[in-house]
Amino acid sequence: MFPSHRPRRLRTTAAMRGLVGETEVRPNQLVLPMFVKEGATEPVPIATMPGVVQHTRDSLRKAAVEAVRSGVGGLMLFGVPRTRDAVGSGGIDPNGVLNVALRDLRAELGDETVLMSDLCLDEFTDHGHCGVLDHDGNVDNDATLRVYGEMALAQSEAGAHLLGPSGMMDGQVGAIREALDRAGHTSTGILAYSAKYSSAFYGPFRDAVESQLTGDRKTYQQDPGNVREALREVRLDLDEGADVVMVKPAMLYLDVIRAVAEISDVPVAAYQISGEYAMIEAAVAGGWLDRRAAVLETLTAIRRAGADIMLTYWAVEAAGWLR
């Protein structure tokens, strides 16, 4: 008795597999997150993210040009300031590290790439929270929105095309949209971190930005077990004018990406975060995984789940493999 249905026929050759392949990742769907450190004179390696550095102003410019040449679709910038305060004023200051770097890159690259900036206070506060605190030490949602509005203007004026509010404050997309529109910055867009989970996998990133946080972010980031709540966050952000919605982290949240992709009428992004990078790099360093195969499989899976845009620390390498 022979089976009449033989799906293996479509797997017989590389050409055949190419012909029937369902999921493709394009280099310009990849976004490279980059760190710039105020006052650095040499790029500083990040121990928990092998291959990733805190850039100097100069090395950032060069690496950004190289990344764009490699074919990536955008850059997401994070600043590491020299000094911090309770209200994160370095984020609003036009001479703050992130705004200076945005201006550098916009001058260097113009509209050749999509320049994005992290819009959050955690890198700039001395307590490490994503917002300002009230008298009891809790994150004050609405006071934070006012700061985000000012930060949005500063980043837009510095040249960002897309602002990435990542603090999970209620109403952040609406507040930023209003601040931008009121100042006439109607074409600056918002890539909203809509469903951002309170994840153990942000650890290496917190080294990368020298985070001062001692507690956790559970009063604003989402509980990893919740998906209905993610959809509610996405609907609110769409209502408030998000141009792109994002799910973060990526690999452990493929079901959330899929669910969001089904209800979103704007592009869906996913952020393959520092811990996802670190665990694969560690396995590669041990000789336990093949880097190229492992990385491309993760990106294919995130794409298959429904992401249109992928933020990944492997963006440049992967763009090279995919060209």
Ligand code: PBG
């Ligand atoms: C907050 C922010 C974080 C990341 C991006 N934006 C850290 C956090 O929420 O603690 C994490 C990115 C990563 O882990 O790669 N500004």
